[in-house]
Amino acid sequence: MTAGVYLHVPFCAGACDYCDFYSIPLKPQDKRIAAYIDRLLAEGEQRLGEGKVTQIPSLYIGGGTPSLLGASGIGRLLRGLTALGGQRPGEITVEANPESMDAAFLRTCQDAGVTRISLGVQSFHEPSRRAVGRIGEGALLPERLRLLSDMFPRAFSVDLITGLPFQDASIVQQDIEHVLAFEPGHVSLYALTLEPGTPLAEKARTAGVRPGVLPGRDEADCLWIAGRDALEQAGYEQYEVSNFALPGKRSLHNIRYWRMENWLGLGPSASGTFINDELGTGRRMTNTADVDNYVASEKNQVLEEDLDRLTLMKETFLMGFRYIDGPDTEVFRKRFRLSIAACIPETLAAWRNKGLMEPEKNALTREGLLFLDPFLLDAFTEVERGIKIEDY
Numbered sequence: 001m002t003a004g005v006y007l008h009v010p011f012c013a014g015a016c017d018y019c020d021f022y023s024i025p026l027k028p029q030d031k032r033i034a035a036y037i038d039r040l041l042a043e044g045e046q047r048l049g050e051g052k053v054t055q056i057p058s059l060y061i062g063g064g065t066p067s068l069l070g071a072s073g074i075g076r077l078l079r080g081l082t083a084l085g086g087q088r089p090g091e092i093t094v095e096a097n098p099e100s101m102d103a104a105f106l107r108t109c110q111d112a113g114v115t116r117i118s119l120g121v122q123s124f125h126e127p128s129r130r131a132v133g134r135i136g137e138g139a140l141l142p143e144r145l146r147l148l149s150d151m152f153p154r155a156f157s158v159d160l161i162t163g164l165p166f167q168d169a170s171i172v173q174q175d176i177e178h179v180l181a182f183e184p185g186h187v188s189l190y191a192l193t194l195e196p197g198t199p200l201a202e203k204a205r206t207a208g209v210r211p212g213v214l215p216g217r218d219e220a221d222c223l224w225i226a227g228r229d230a231l232e233q234a235g236y237e238q239y240e241v242s243n244f245a246l247p248g249k250r251s252l253h254n255i256r257y258w259r260m261e262n263w264l265g266l267g268p269s270a271s272g273t274f275i276n277d278e279l280g281t282g283r284r285m286t287n288t289a290d291v292d293n294y295v296a297s298e299k300n301q302v303l304e305e306d307l308d309r310l311t312l313m314k315e316t317f318l319m320g321f322r323y324i325d326g327p328d329t330e331v332f333r334k335r336f337r338l339s340i341a342a343c344i345p346e347t348l349a350a351w352r353n354k355g356l357m358e359p360e361k362n363a364l365t366r367e368g369l370l371f372l373d374p375f376l377l378d379a380f381t382e383v384e385r386g387i388k389i390e391d392y
């Protein structure tokens, strides 16, 4: 079987107020790092064997903060994974944060065959960073971006966020100009969301964040659109809701998610999905989010969930229509023995009439992507209405 592999590193130097990824606070060189890498490699060996995964086209080490593993930790992890997987994946991405990414870390990544680094910048604007408890100093960013562009020229991605407190259009523009001066191959531009249960959502709910400090909804939308336009004017193509790339620099690993192709998730809270194209069904496996238990036990606690035909079809729409080319037509037909046009004809026609669907393919236009949620609501309603019980 062919599957991409995602590894979760659940450690951060602190906790950003807007973040809902699973992580625990940890300092560099903490002795728990070595035990964690041992356990990840053991899980990798076990799960690759159980899933009969023999081809790994892409490997993504995310978190949390993988650069907290340090040069020796990331080197050991990458060498161990390469030994497990046989052939080296064509794309290997490692996420990093500026305060824990240094030249030794990047050199080890180069030597181990890493093809992309993804750096969490979010914003240069110090009041915005402080207002959401962003870890690290904005003043460090130019030096770290210079290092990255020297060692991984155009082979790195930068994360930015719009809609932060104290942001306006000129600050978004400045953030983008600062980043583009280092010529990343790829930029992810996220609109801030108040994820339930995060400290930022709680502050907003209790009015701890004053009205006027967090941009209102319309203003936040305008900020993201201003950022999108600035990236496109600079030659970065929007190829997914939040992702922009120079030609040839799209993230192949993330495209696997948007096409709902097999991937395996390793580490606490990581989730993977295997698709059965013969039956049009899938299986989701999610590790419990408990790093201490994960390291202490030999067998993970994995929550398993069957994705029936209707659920998988809806997920294929959910993920596929995020992508600028839409869901892969041939993969869809092979998986469900139906065409996309046969499943949601009314939705496609209605959105095409609105000018928000590409004329020649089943994909939302760049403007249509701004209305992904109402589009999906229409598509789900139609597919639920149309699928008969015997289709399950």
Ligand code: SF4
Binding pocket: 011, 012, 013, 014, 015, 016, 019, 020, 021, 023, 063, 064, 065, 097, 120, 135
């Ligand atoms: S560093 Fe990244 S993963 Fe860690 S808390 Fe901040 S946003 Fe979340």
